[in-house]
Amino acid sequence: MPEPARLVILVSGGGSNLQAILDACERGELPARVVAVISNRGSAFALERARRADVPAIHFPFAPFRHLPNARRVYDAALAELTAGFQPDLVVLAGWMRLLSMAFLERFPNRVVNLHPAQPGAFPGTHAIERAYEAFRRGEISETGVMVHLVPDKGVDDGPVLAWEPVPIYPDDSLADLEARVHQVEHRLLPATLRRLIVKA
Numbered sequence: 001m002p003e004p005a006r007l008v009i010l011v012s013g014g015g016s017n018l019q020a021i022l023d024a025c026e027r028g029e030l031p032a033r034v035v036a037v038i039s040n041r042g043s044a045f046a047l048e049r050a051r052r053a054d055v056p057a058i059h060f061p062f063a064p065f066r067h068l069p070n071a072r073r074v075y076d077a078a079l080a081e082l083t084a085g086f087q088p089d090l091v092v093l094a095g096w097m098r099l100l101s102m103a104f105l106e107r108f109p110n111r112v113v114n115l116h117p118a119q120p121g122a123f124p125g126t127h128a129i130e131r132a133y134e135a136f137r138r139g140e141i142s143e144t145g146v147m148v149h150l151v152p153d154k155g156v157d158d159g160p161v162l163a164w165e166p167v168p169i170y171p172d173d174s175l176a177d178l179e180a181r182v183h184q185v186e187h188r189l190l191p192a193t194l195r196r197l198i199v200k201a
Contacts, residue, residue, distance in 0.1 A: 002031070004025070004031050004032050004033040005031060005032040005033070005089040005090060005198040006032070006033060006035045006086065006087055006088050006089045006090075007021065007032050007033065007034045007035065007088060007089070007090050007091075007092055007194070008034075008035060008036045008037075008038065008083050008086050008088040008090075008091050008092070009021065009034055009036070009037045009038070009046075009050075009091075009092050009094050010038050010039070010083075010091065010092070010093050010094070010096040011037060011038075011039050011044060011046040011093075011094045011095045011096055012039055012040055012041050012044055012046075012095055012096055012097035012098070013041070013044055013045070013046065013095045013097070014044070014045045014046060014095075015037075015044065015045055015046025015047075015049045015050075015094070015095070016183060016186075016187065017094040017095060017115060017186055017187060017190055018034075018037060018046050018049055018050070018094050018095075019049050019187075020186070020187035020188075020190060020191055021034060021092070021094070021190065021191055021194070022034055022049070022053050022055075024191035024195075029191065029195065030191050030194055030195050030198070031195065031198055031199065032089075032090075032194065032195075032198055034050070034053070034055050035055070035056070035086045035087075035088065036050075036055065036056045036057075036058060036083070036086040036088075037049070037050035037055055037056070037057050037058070038058045038060050038079070038082065038083065039057075039058070039059055039060070040059075040060060040061055040062055040096075040097070040098055041059070041061075042059040042061065044059075046094075046095070047059060056086075058082070060078075060079060060082060062075050062098070065078070072101055072103075073101055073103045074103075076100055076101045076103035076104040077103040077104070079100075079104055080103060080104040080107040080108070083104075083107070083108070084107055084108075088108070088111070089111065089198070090111050090112075090113055090194065090197065090198075091108050091111055091112045091113070092113050092114075092115075092190075092194065093112065093113065093114040093115065093151065094115055094190065095115070096114075097126065100112070100151065105151060110150060112150065112151040113148060113149070113150060113151070113162070113193075113194065113197070114148070114149055114150075114151050114159070115146070115147075115148055115186060115189075115190050116128060116146070116147050116148075116149065117129050117132075117144070117145075117146055117182045117186065118132060118144055118145055118146070118147065119143075119144060119145035119147065119164060119166065120145075120147050120149075120161050120164055122141075122144070122145070123135075123144075128144075129144070129175070129178060129179050129182055130175060132144035132169070132178070133169070133173075133175050133178050136169045136173075141169070142168070142169065143166045143167060143168045143169055144166070144167050144169060144178070144182065145164055145165060145166045145167050145185075146164065146165055146167060146182060146185045146186050146189050147161055147162075147163065147164035147165075148161075148162045148163045148164070148189060148190055148193040149161045149162055150162065162193050162196075162197065163189055163192070163193040163196075164189075165185050165189055167181055167182050167185055168181075
């Protein structure tokens with residue numbers, strides 16, 4: 001039996017998608033093992049989720065790098081070095097709220113996977129669910145979506161799409177209703193897509 005794929009998860013917030021990955025691994029649905037969780041925010045609950053699963057939980061803040069020349073590049077290079085130490089087969093951005101430069105991406109070509117709560121080409125960047133909800137209220141769209149994609153060398157949320165699924169928006173939805181529906185899809189689509197990547201490899 002082949003060894004489980006090694007996953008390093010980068011996350012900035014609560015980590016519900018990290019939990020979905022951990023649960024899929026535990027159930028045997030995802031032939032992988034989370035070998036480290038790294039967050040740029042020390043208060044991220046994702047770190048606590050990692051600790052509860054006996055996974056190394058690392059706070060790697062940007063603040064000590066902020067005043068250095070080329071701070072973003074230096075931080076990303078250091079983050080890449082930290083990540084590489086865990087020998088990941090895939091690096092998964094599960095709510096990582098910083099853009100990664102080539103100083104990071106060139107260390108893991110075609111191995112950095114991102115989750116974005118929108119349809120391909122729509123609402124790149126932050127607050128995608130809120131922006132989709134506002135667009136719906138203006139009558140501009142009737143649905144949003146969730147996509148999983150490889151992180152490109154440049155651009156934001158526009159790398160090669162690995163999977164996506166539409167998410168309907170209903171007239172009586174609150175923003176919280178829509179967020180809950182999007183998260184349900186995320187928690188299913190991300191582990192399933194990772195499984196396809198791993199099995200195909």
